[in-house]
Amino acid sequence: MEEAISIPLILFMIFVAPIWVIMHYRARRQISQGLSEEEKTSLHNLADKAESMAERIRTLEQILDAESPDWRNKV
Known part of the structure; x- marks a missing residue:
């Protein structure tokens, strides 16, 4: 055994x-x-893209607020 x-x-x-x-x-x-240099670069690029998307979302919300003030209540 x-x-x-x-x-x-x-x-x-x-x-x-x-x-x-x-x-x-x-x-x-x-x-x-x-993080390696490649990972740092990738992280920086992702942060830039996230900031750009946040700005686009703010712009779209401003447009919707101007054209349809009650759009937030519909969702």
Whole structure:
């Protein structure tokens, strides 16, 4: 019975555990380094697009308020 448990355990410790530990600490290191330059650029572009969309929404709401003052009550 002990062989049935010990052989898979040994195989796990030889093959799976080292890979698991390496991947774990590699992910930890990447998280601690923060954003890469590409990610920072992408985040900045997304923030610019969000601000542009917010401005467009404000403009559309102003147009709707002028043309149909009760449009907010219809929704």
